[in-house]
Amino acid sequence: MKLGLPRLPLLIFLLIVCISLILGFSIIYFTVATNRRGDYLSLNNDVLSVNFPINWFALTWESSNRSLGGKVFSLIIFPPDKFSAISIQVYDKVATERFFIEGKLSDPAAIAYQDAQRFFDWILEKNENASVISIVNGTAYAGASRNIARYSKIIIRNGFKSSDGKYYNMSCIVLSFINEDNLVRIAFWGKQEDYEDTFEVFQRILSDLVVKGYGGK
Amino acid sequence: MEGSERQEASKGDVLNSLIGGIICFFTMMILPGIMDMLFRQILVFLGIIGVMAFDSFRIAHAIIFFGITYLICGFLGGLYTGYKVEARLNLFLFITASIGFVFLVILLYYLGHLTLPNVYVDVIIPALAGSFIGVYLGGYTIIWPYRHEEETSTSNINLDLGSGKTEE
Numbered sequence: 001m002k003l004g005l006p007r008l009p010l011l012i013f014l015l016i017v018c019i020s021l022i023l024g025f026s027i028i029y030f031t032v033a034t035n036r037r038g039d040y041l042s043l044n045n046d047v048l049s050v051n052f053p054i055n056w057f058a059l060t061w062e063s064s065n066r067s068l069g070g071k072v073f074s075l076i077i078f079p080p081d082k083f084s085a086i087s088i089q090v091y092d093k094v095a096t097e098r099f100f101i102e103g104k105l106s107d108p109a110a111i112a113y114q115d116a117q118r119f120f121d122w123i124l125e126k127n128e129n130a131s132v133i134s135i136v137n138g139t140a141y142a143g144a145s146r147n148i149a150r151y152s153k154i155i156i157r158n159g160f161k162s163s164d165g166k167y168y169n170m171s172c173i174v175l176s177f178i179n180e181d182n183l184v185r186i187a188f189w190g191k192q193e194d195y196e197d198t199f200e201v202f203q204r205i206l207s208d209l210v211v212k213g214y215g216g217k
Numbered sequence: 218m219e220g221s222e223r224q225e226a227s228k229g230d231v232l233n234s235l236i237g238g239i240i241c242f243f244t245m246m247i248l249p250g251i252m253d254m255l256f257r258q259i260l261v262f263l264g265i266i267g268v269m270a271f272d273s274f275r276i277a278h279a280i281i282f283f284g285i286t287y288l289i290c291g292f293l294g295g296l297y298t299g300y301k302v303e304a305r306l307n308l309f310l311f312i313t314a315s316i317g318f319v320f321l322v323i324l325l326y327y328l329g330h331l332t333l334p335n336v337y338v339d340v341i342i343p344a345l346a347g348s349f350i351g352v353y354l355g356g357y358t359i360i361w362p363y364r365h366e367e368e369t370s371t372s373n374i375n376l377d378l379g380s381g382k383t384e385e
Contacts, residue, residue, distance in 0.1 A: 009357040013292055016350070020284025027277035032265050041267045055261075058270035061334060075270070080261050 040204075047073040047090050049210040053201060055080065070095030073214065077205075083160065084190025084198045086205060092214045096183040108176040109150035111185065113137060115174040116152035119189065123159045123170060131157045133169065142177055142186065143209040149177035149186075160191045171195040179211040233301035234309035238316025241294025241348055245287065245321050249340075252286045275338055283343035291317065291351020292358075299356030306356055314352035318345055 032054070035041050040051040043058070052058055056077045064071040071092045078085035091099055105111055116135060123130045133155040142149035152174050159170030172189035186209075188202045189195070256278075260266045268274050291314060298313045299306065321344055325331050330340070 007358050007361040009354045009361055013288065013351070013354040013358070016288060016354075017284045020280050020288070024277040024281030024284070027273055027280070028260075028265070028268055031271050031273045031277070032268050035271065041270070043270050045272075052267060052270075054267045055264040056267050058267045060270050077267070077270075080266060 043075075047212060047214045048075075048088070049208075049212070050075065050088065050205060051208045052077045052086075052205055053079070056201075065095070065098075070098050071214075079194075079198060082190065082194035082198060084188070084194040086188045086202055087186070088209070089185045090211055090214050091183040091185075093181040096178070096181060099183055107150070108178060108183075109137065111176040111183070112150045112152040112174045115176070115185065115187065116154045116172065119172045119174065119187075120154060120156060123156055127158060127161060127167075129158045129167070130170075133157050140175065142175055142184075142206055143179070143211060144207070145179075145210065147177045147179055147184075147211075149175040149184075151175040155192070162191075168192060175206075180213050182211060182214045184211055230302045230304065230309050231312070234298050234312040235316060237294040237298030237301070237309075237313035237352070238320070240297050241290050241313060241317025241352065242320040242324075244290040244293055245317060245344060245348070246324070248290055249282065249286050252282065256281065275335060279338050279343050282339075283347050287344045287347020288351040288354075289347075291348040291353075292355040293351075294348070295352035295355020295357075296359055297355075298352070299359030302356075306360065310352050310356040311349075313356075314349040317352070318348040321348075 032041070035043070036054065037051060039054055041054045041058075042049065042051050043060070045060075056079050058075065058077045060073070060075045062071055062073050072095050073090045074087065075089075076085060076087045100106070103111070103114070105114070113135075120130070120132060134153075136153045138151055138153075140149055140151050141147070154172050156170045156172070158167040160168045162168065169192040170189065171192050172187065175184075175186040177184050186206065188199075190198065257266065260268065294313050294317050295310055298309055302309045322331075322341070325336070325340065330336060333339075
């Protein structure tokens with residue numbers, strides 16, 4: 001009786017699939033092991049150094065304006081089980097100058113207030129019943145080097161509609177500051193309950209944040 | 218007659234390799250989305266979804282998706298082509314792989330995804346490698362037993378001219 005020989009191409013196929021899985025997950029494992037700081041991951045690149053929870057979604061991207069020049073580095077992080085998110089944007093020198101000129105703005109306080117207004121307008125587009133409960137402006141320390149940031153905090157009534165049709169208040173705090181010719185804009189927003197639950201995480205991210213010179217050298 | 222039969226066989230083979238390429242392309246439209254969702258769920262389950270922010274994750278993602286998505290898509294297309302095509306398999310497998318990959322690139326172009334950052338690492342290179350390697354592996358998987366039998370039967374034929382019998 002002739003033994004059925006395995007088909008070699010099929011074996012090679014299965015081997016390649018297994019190798020790709022093992023190699024890919026090994027890279028992921030080493031990335032996590034190298035950058036883990038307890039329950040946080042430390043993201044360290046040419047633009048910034050930031051710690052964020054390991055079980056939060058995190059996305060980074062860099063956008064550039066080819067015709068006018070200037071680059072913006074963006075990071076957004078959000079928990080998988082709550083409706084809140086934190087975004088950080090760092091502008092290089094050229095993008096910073098363009099931002100101020102095009103927006104006809106003079107200082108970070110104006111940026112923070114404008115961002116808060118823009119956030120409310122965005123909520124209003126989705127829900128006409130939304131209204132502002134309060135807007136608070138102020139200054140706060142941001143980052144490991146304790147930059148003085150201007151912030152605007154806005155609370156919006158009925159800003160969020162859940163899948164079951166209920167309305168919830170929304171909170172949003174927007175900060176902006178200048179670090180070595182780089183504009184930094186930080187926003188933290190969410191359904192009020194989730195915002196309060198994750199505020200401690202936001203404070204930790206803000207206090208550990210290090211913004212490096214971006215695009216200046 | 219023989220010539221026209223050969224022509225028809227060729228036309229049939231071209232058609233079958235086109236169909237194989239379309240199978241490859243359609244599976245490349247569907248499978249990546251499903252696998253991406255599963256992959257993220259696994260990362261969420263493991264509690265390490267934050268790793269997506271790192272550049273090394275992009276490389277790991279490309280390697281994993283080459284294996285569990287694009288290689289499988291190419292393999293399925295190659296299985297069909299290998300099953301249907303009778304001659305010049307290498308050529309028709311190449312057509313199958315090319316069609317699968319080129320159609321995908323055209324789709325990405327029309328969706329505007331070719332301008333996305335890192336699309337070459339995330340999609341183009343894994344899809345190119347996966348479609349070509351997968352198609353050839355799929356095609357040869359089908360014909361492998363017959364190639365092996367051809368080789369062994371050819372080497373074992375022993376003609377006994379005296380008795381008029383042939384042994385194999």
